[in-house]
Amino acid sequence: MEGLSRRYGTVVALDHLDLTVQPGELVVLLGPSGCGKTTTLRLLAGLEDTDTGSITVGGRDITWLPASKRDMGMVFQAYSLFPHMTVRQNVAFGLRLRRVGAAERDRRAMEMLELVGLTEQANRYPHQLSGGQQQRVALARALAIQPQVLLLDEPLSALDAKVRAQLRDQIRRIQLEVGITTLFVTHDQEEALAIADRVGVMREGRLEQLAPPVEVYSRPATSFVAEFVGLTNRLAGEVQAGQLTVRGCTLPLVDSATPDGLAVALVRPEAVTLASHDAPESGPLVGTVIAVTFLGATSRVTVDLGDATIMAQLPTADATALPAGSRVALTIRPDPVLVSAGSDQAVPLPEEEA
Amino acid sequence: MAAVTSVGETPLAVPARRQAGMQAGRRRRLNLFRYVVFTVFGLFFALPLLAMARFSLEGAKLGTWSLTAWRQITSYTSSEGIPPLISAVEITLELAVITSAVMLVLVVPTMIWIRLRVRWLARAMEFLCLLPLTIPPIVLVVGLGPIYDKIAHLSLSALMLFWVYVILALPYAYRALAAGLSAIDATTLSEAARSLGASWFSVIVRVIVPNMWDAVLNALILTWALVLGEFTVAFFLLYVNLQVELYSISRNTPDAGVIFSTSTASLLFAFVLLLILSYVGRRRRAIRG
Numbered sequence: 316m317e318g319l320s321r322r323y324g325t326v327v328a329l330d331h332l333d334l335t336v337q338p339g340e341l342v343v344l345l346g347p348s349g350c351g352k353t354t355t356l357r358l359l360a361g362l363e364d365t366d367t368g369s370i371t372v373g374g375r376d377i378t379w380l381p382a383s384k385r386d387m388g389m390v391f392q393a394y395s396l397f398p399h400m401t402v403r404q405n406v407a408f409g410l411r412l413r414r415v416g417a418a419e420r421d422r423r424a425m426e427m428l429e430l431v432g433l434t435e436q437a438n439r440y441p442h443q444l445s446g447g448q449q450q451r452v453a454l455a456r457a458l459a460i461q462p463q464v465l466l467l468d469e470p471l472s473a474l475d476a477k478v479r480a481q482l483r484d485q486i487r488r489i490q491l492e493v494g495i496t497t498l499f500v501t502h503d504q505e506e507a508l509a510i511a512d513r514v515g516v517m518r519e520g521r522l523e524q525l526a527p528p529v530e531v532y533s534r535p536a537t538s539f540v541a542e543f544v545g546l547t548n549r550l551a552g553e554v555q556a557g558q559l560t561v562r563g564c565t566l567p568l569v570d571s572a573t574p575d576g577l578a579v580a581l582v583r584p585e586a587v588t589l590a591s592h593d594a595p596e597s598g599p600l601v602g603t604v605i606a607v608t609f610l611g612a613t614s615r616v617t618v619d620l621g622d623a624t625i626m627a628q629l630p631t632a633d634a635t636a637l638p639a640g641s642r643v644a645l646t647i648r649p650d651p652v653l654v655s656a657g658s659d660q661a662v663p664l665p666e667e668e669a
Numbered sequence: 670m671a672a673v674t675s676v677g678e679t680p681l682a683v684p685a686r687r688q689a690g691m692q693a694g695r696r697r698r699l700n701l702f703r704y705v706v707f708t709v710f711g712l713f714f715a716l717p718l719l720a721m722a723r724f725s726l727e728g729a730k731l732g733t734w735s736l737t738a739w740r741q742i743t744s745y746t747s748s749e750g751i752p753p754l755i756s757a758v759e760i761t762l763e764l765a766v767i768t769s770a771v772m773l774v775l776v777v778p779t780m781i782w783i784r785l786r787v788r789w790l791a792r793a794m795e796f797l798c799l800l801p802l803t804i805p806p807i808v809l810v811v812g813l814g815p816i817y818d819k820i821a822h823l824s825l826s827a828l829m830l831f832w833v834y835v836i837l838a839l840p841y842a843y844r845a846l847a848a849g850l851s852a853i854d855a856t857t858l859s860e861a862a863r864s865l866g867a868s869w870f871s872v873i874v875r876v877i878v879p880n881m882w883d884a885v886l887n888a889l890i891l892t893w894a895l896v897l898g899e900f901t902v903a904f905f906l907l908y909v910n911l912q913v914e915l916y917s918i919s920r921n922t923p924d925a926g927v928i929f930s931t932s933t934a935s936l937l938f939a940f941v942l943l944l945i946l947s948y949v950g951r952r953r954r955a956i957r958g
Contacts, residue, residue: 361863383863383864383867384866386866388864388865389860389864393854394857395854395860397858397876408862408865412866460866466864
């Protein structure tokens with residue numbers, strides 16, 4: 316995709332987007348609502364026309380090709396199975412349009428259903444299936460036509476948490492098995508980090524960063540990425556000679572060229588560790604525990620420092636010894652940190668996912 | 670309520686039983702209300718129809734039974750100057766088929782297209798489709814007179830009535846189809862079909878219409894009901910359909926029994942046809958479901 320733009324009236328949904336997906340790669344587009352990720356997918360599928368730019372798949376320019384001629388398999392957020400057809404007929408629908416013979420059609424439909432583990436449901440109607448099963452059939456249907464690119468538009472958002480995690484892993488397994496180039500759109504960062512080869516974080520119609528999940532999380536390119544992906548503490552500090560001093564801790568900077576002066580450091584909760592239980596009377600990182608959120612192996616502890624609150628992600632064993640109200644001293648691990656570009660810039664807080 | 674509490678009955682069971690008793694009482698009252706309402710309204714609708722049927726079977730003497738009036742309406746032939754009833758039935762049936770076919774071919778794709786591609790036109794479409802409802806048939810006839818004068822130059826067939834019948838049936842068919850279309854997620858279904866390679870024609874014929882089949886059937890039934898019962902427009906435009914034919918038969922006889930038998934016949938005719946149509950639709954649904 317090169318220089319893709321799309322406007323809806325005065326709203327710019329997509330602003331000169333450039334994106335290249337390698338063959339067999341799974342790229343996840345992540346971003347808040349209205350960032351242009353679904354628009355990107357719909358332009359690619361041909362469900363909407365682009366204002367400027369071009370889309371090339373395998374060397375062929377498909378920018379002005381109608382959706383029906385694009386050879387893209389798509390799974391939608393809403394349940395999109397044809398209610399009047401059985402599961403098998405749904406999967407075979409694309410093949411029927413391509414005039415594949417009945418026997419071959421049937422064989423391939425069953426093969427796809429086997430891939431998603433739903434052969435036993437072949438003769439059922441969509442309303443007889445659960446939400447997760449319906450989305451698996453939709454995936455089988457999209458794959459049955461052997462498309463060049465698979466497009467997944469928030470396919471898991473209508474499902475409950477457990478099914479979502481299962482199906483997410485299944486989608487990744489199938490994608491690797493089939494080796495199909497895939498573009499996956501989601502607003503769920505956990506989902507994105509879990510299955511992507513590369514994650515593209517989008518904001519206001521632009522791509523902020525496109526990198527492997529680990530890099531997006533540990534070396535976010537912008538403060539928006541840092542705040543959108545994972546939780547972040549915003550702590551005021553001062554940059555001096557390529558180093559940042561925050562509440563008595565000296566931390567290295569991701570970008571050593573950061574000019575000297577006041578800055579806001581973006582510190583991950585897991586970089587905040589426990590210094591001691593026997594907290595001194597006062598100190599820059601001494602405060603009162605106001606909440607402990609149990610997350611399983613780790614717990615998130617929110618500490619009131621008097622002039623600010625800080626979140627620390629601690630092993631649950633440590634966190635249980637810290638009931639709300641107890642005094643605690645914290646320290647910050649000297650990982651390279653990113654500073655927010657100007658403390659007055661309003662960076663939207665990440666949407667918290669359940 | 671039992672006066673003696675049996676051994677082992679917990680105190681809690683007593684209010685529970687009282688509640689169950691109250692529920693049963695409420696249900697009985699509700700049932701009684703239902704039967705009364707059903708009977709009153711049933712009589713209100715059925716009595717005139719039954720009376721009509723009874724009068725059509727009245728013999729020469731008061732209080733006797735006879736089929737004479739029924740035999741009489743089928744005995745008319747064209748040699749007496751009155752067109753035969755059979756040809757009127759034929760014309761009306763043909764009109765029903767043509768009207769419903771034109772209606773579906775015209776309205777279904779248009780509605781789907783507007784829903785999927787030009788949503789901003791939906792209001793205008795609704796207004797246009799419901800407009801005929803607000804115009805009395807007699808006013809319509811006055812307006813249509815000159816147009817049908819021109820049509821009469823081309824064809825004298827009563828089948829030409831289908832033009833105006835399509836307009837008359839439009840509001841009913843539109844409402845039925847709109848309800849069916851809004852019950853399905855037409856946008857997602859069509860996008861899914863298109864991404865699988867379906868042309869717009871395939872999207873409409875293979876995906877959308879099969880999922881609003883009930884609505885299509887309802888539109889069909891309403892269109893048929895309108896065509897089978899239409900009298901005013903046909904009569905004033907001087908065409909002969911079943912209703913006009915039955916009217917002229919009853920006008921040309923001094924026998925009151927014939928008037929009633931023709932009315933009953935026309936009612937039965939429409940009733941049986943609509944029953945068949947809805948039965949066919951139900952069977953189709955049963956096979957699918």
